[in-house]
Amino acid sequence: MKEHTIRIFKDVILISFGILSAGMGLKGFLSSSGFIDGGVTGISMLLADIMGIPLAILILLFNIPFIIVGYKQIGKWFALKSILAIAGLSLCLAFIKYPDITPDLLLTAVFGGFFIGAGIGLAMRGGAVLDGTEIAALLISRQTAMFRVGDIILVMNIFIFSAAAFLKDVPVALYSILTYFAASKTLDFILHGIEEYTSLLIISDKSEEIRLKIINELQRGITVIKGKKGLSGVDQDILFCVVTRLEMGRIKRCAQEIDKDAFIVIDALSDAEGGLVKKSKLH
Incomplete structure (x- = not known):
């Protein structure tokens, strides 16, 4: 019982720091520049800029279908922790006032990606996800031996960044790709460490x-x-x-x-x- 309580406390701490880190990346770096990340978060950011709908609402709404699928296919505890994590991220974006860190576009792309990747990685260490793309990719990969999870996520993000180039402009899409790679490398480091x-x-x-x-x-x-x-x-x-x-x-x-x-x-x-x-x- 004591071990279970410690594990829950540890998960809560990891997910909480993950939420705050991802919030810093999204609001403290990317929001002022118009850059986007990949996955469901990227789609939400793209539509938030175009339609004027608050990002916090879109992130929550777009992730709900993936959480439902995750509940059915992966488990209730995973789904519960994930929906609480995503709801926490939405509240963080809605109510916490992050400073606009830097006007430099390159620093914005790199460090925005760093904080987002760290946030997603910490949440995953706590047994949750902050973006439903990973759930979709995992389930698709189970249905076919042709594609790995990473391949599916890459294909999804190619479409997202192509849409960003069309709906915004090419430089924004290119900086967004840099953000995605920074987030991806940070996520790998958080999950696997330097000692792979x-x-x-x-x-x-x-x-x-x-x-x-x-x-x-x-x-x-x-x-x-x-x-x-x-x-x-x-x-x-x-x-x-x-x-x-x-x-x-x-x-x-x-x-x-x-x-x-x-x-x-x-x-x-x-x-x-x-x-x-x-x-x-x-x-």
Whole structure:
């Protein structure tokens, strides 16, 4: 019970800071310049400028259908936290007076994106979303193997920024794309950190020597997979290791110092927990 209460408190803190950060990005940077972000937020900003409807109302209205779908497909707690987060963002935009930080357009695009990305990332760490686009992309990707979530979001945003170029002007659309990329990179950093996980498969006739060197010198966990060479049929030990991106070079050097012809396969992972893998903060 105590752990559950602590988890709820932690989620509330993360979502609250996420709301304030996203509000700063939207109102403190982007609103005065006319720049937009991607996703449902971008559509809301575009229509708010054209139709004169308050952004706070549009963000809430346009996200409701996605929250309903999320409730049915993902779960009630996710939907509840998300609707409260989006409602909180709408109230934040409606009632909190953020200062207009800078007239410089480049700084506006970059730091506006930074605060929006940080806000979305913190909210996601708390188990909620501030933009329904991620829900739509996730559900579409489940229906087809052709597109990943990132591909679907990218296609959606191409249409949004094209509309911005047509309805506003090309420079605004280009600055908005810069805002989107700044937000995307910040979001990735918040969710995954600088120590992004990487898995390595090491295939070598000297696998036992490599295994001992990695364990003794780097203190990393390693798994031995029993395999067989496809051509000769000879048994082959395959080493599997999960490390952070910063440690990857050291693992490769360890293997190549013993066997310069070692076959190494590297694959990026979205996350990893347990074992001897260092756990990211805020998980």
